[in-house]
Amino acid sequence: MNIYTRTGDEGNTSVIGGGRVAKDDLRVEAYGTVDELNAFVGQAAAWTADDSGGLWSDMTERLLWIQHELFDCGSDLSYADPVPDKMKVSEQMASRLELWIDEYDNETAPIERFILPGGSQPAALLHVCRTVCRRAERRVVTLAAQRPCPAEVRRYLNRLSDFFFTAARAANARLGVTDVEYERGAAVFRRRPQE
Numbered sequence: 528m529n530i531y532t533r534t535g536d537e538g539n540t541s542v543i544g545g546g547r548v549a550k551d552d553l554r555v556e557a558y559g560t561v562d563e564l565n566a567f568v569g570q571a572a573a574w575t576a577d578d579s580g581g582l583w584s585d586m587t588e589r590l591l592w593i594q595h596e597l598f599d600c601g602s603d604l605s606y607a608d609p610v611p612d613k614m615k616v617s618e619q620m621a622s623r624l625e626l627w628i629d630e631y632d633n634e635t636a637p638i639e640r641f642i643l644p645g646g647s648q649p650a651a652l653l654h655v656c657r658t659v660c661r662r663a664e665r666r667v668v669t670l671a672a673q674r675p676c677p678a679e680v681r682r683y684l685n686r687l688s689d690f691f692f693t694a695a696r697a698a699n700a701r702l703g704v705t706d707v708e709y710e711r712g713a714a715v716f717r718r719r720p721q722e
Contacts, residue, residue: 546607557670558604560663561684565597567659571652582701583649586694589627593687596620600684603677604667616679624686631690631697638696638716641709649698657691660684 572590575583599615606613644654664684670676699706 553666553670553673554604554607557663557666557676558601560659560666561597561601561604564656564659564663565594565601567652567656568594568597571649571656574649574652586649586698589694593690596683600680603680604670606675606677608675609677614677614679616677616683618679618682621679621683621686624683624690628686628690628693631693634697635693635700636706638706639708639714640716642696642706643709644695646695646699646704646706647702649702650695650704653691653695653698657688657695660688660691664688 568590572587572594575587575590578584578587596616599620603609603614603616644658645651664681667676667681667684671678671681696706
């Protein structure tokens with residue numbers, strides 16, 4: 528099999544059930560940004576996988592899981608007209624992210640102010656994932672306003688950016704690195720009471 532097909536040399540590509548569209552079509556931009564996010568998640572997973580003490584094993588496993596789910600997101604977004612029984616992204620995927628978010632949130636100190644992305648190397652990588660995830664979400668929102676688009680993908684990406692935020696904070700906490708608060712910001716966050 529050849530990697531190159533030459534079919535996209537004129538700036539077009541295929542979408543499922545929709546023929547050929549421009550490579551900067553809203554749909555292609557949406558799933559292309561999800562693919563970009565997946566590459567950054569792979570970079571974060573490569574860092575956490577280099578772990579002889581087991582400190583990062585849960586994150587490595589979860590990041591790999593997320594990479595598969597991002598492929599699911601891209602698949603669902605590639606349908607010109609989404610077919611409900613062929614969609615791979617489900618409500619359960621976002622619910623699982625919420626469980627992971629709660630776990631990582633419990634590892635961190637209460638947050639009152641906005642924080643600067645970074646602190647430690649793994650946290651910085653996870654913050655890059657968070658910001659690219661937000662961009663992917665914006666691309667999906669734009670797509671959904673103009674064309675058929677699976678709602679579960681948008682919901683998943685929204686929850687996923689929260690996952691990256693809490694995972695970044697948990698990474699700093701595990702390394703004993705304090706999050707750097709935005710100095711000119713007011714106290715805007717309140718931790719929800721535990722139920």
